[in-house]
Amino acid sequence: MTGSEEKLREKLLQRQHEALRDPAEVITAGFEQCGITSKSLQHRVTGDFISLLEKLKLTLLVTREYEHLVLALTVRAGKLHQSFLNLPHPAGIAVNRKNNKVYVAATRNPNAIVELVTSNKIASGRKTPGLLMPSRLKYYSGSTYFHDLAFINGELHANSVGQNGIIKINMDSSETEGVSWMPACVKGKKDRNHIQLNSIAAGKTIKHSYFSASTDTISKYKPGDLKFAVDKKGVLFDGKTGRTIARGLTRPHSARLYKGKIWVDNSGYGEFGFIRTGSFIPLVKLPGWTRGLCFAGNVAFVGVSRIIKKFKAYAPGITNANPICSVYAVDIRTGEIIGSIQWKFGNQIFGIDSLSASVCSGFPFEKVIAHDEHIKNIFFRYIV
Secondary structure (H helix, E strand, O other), rough: HHHHHHHHHHHHHHHHHHHHOHHHHHHHHHHHOOOOOEEEEOOOOEHHHHHHHHHHHHEEEEEEHHHEEEEEEEEEEEEEEEEEEOOEEEEEEEOOOOOOOEEEEOOOOEEEEEEEEEEEEEEOOOOEEEEEEEEEEEOOHHOOOOOEEEEOOOOEEEEHHHHHHEEEEOOOOOOOOEEEEEOOOHOOOOOOOOOEEEEOOOOOOOHHHHHOOOOOOOOOOOOOOOOOOOOHHHHHHHHEOOOOEEEEEEOOOEEEEEEEEEEEEEHHOOEEEEEEOOOEEEEEOOOOOEEEEEEEOOEEEEEEOOHHHHHHHOOOOOOOOOEEEEEEEEEEOOEEEEEEEEOOOOOOOOOEEEEOOOOOOOOOOOOOOOHHHHHHHHHHHEEO
């Protein structure tokens, strides 16, 4: 080996030695590669949002999919505390209330289901405030095209939008699970996304659950095509029969069962409301694309997103020219807006869920700093 070749070899070996030392890079990729900067976390709070979170004693979890961010919002000493984890294009999020484990659908190709565990124990045995730490990861082909996640009868389920059906996720198996439920209108059609089956209103069983989609009609144009018809074509399916039980929605998302009602975000009109006798009843209209929904007491936390310019036709009922990525707290009894958090540099929210603040204080990352020694120490010391 010549002297110049030896220098090149040593340079390469040093580069390899230094690579993948940052926990963020090991989990997904470096912040810079993900497009995450300090501006991603800049926020403005309105109304009683902070006092509400403090009163409810919640840590709110929010996925901002195109930014590869999962945020945790909680209140400490009267001040909002924001922390985060970087995951590839996070969409649906679901919390197992029995063990406080959190699951996120990461929807780049290959798709993945990421398990996060709340840990408050470090190597010395001392207890600390609970942090959500990565625990397990299961990969799926990108054709599954996961969206929403939900627990039904204690078991994790996911929308496989690319197969027009629902999959029961088994994290204890390396096998790829098959579709366990499909709407009647697409029975047997697992070849591609025909109807954008994208959310789960989870009941006690599949038969007691409901599912939203952009249409119940298979046509020449498919979701993603700009000619795909959306205005008032959205539907809800009944889990028991597989048939349509509500119509008139536009690109509905985040269907949820709560206090005896089916609630849903009517995304294309920027609305949040509920289903009554087969029709959508709007409770409140918000200034952007509504997606992401969870409840606590008489409060709904509703996500509002920017509109992707290419797909502006998918939001025919939104007149606001420049929506701000936000989460609004809404009183479900009156439709009153209690407060909000807004991220000026944010893009789109997909999922919202929560944990008790007494169990979870958030994620390990608090600042966008590459190779943060404090973060490295956290990952060295925590036991999951």
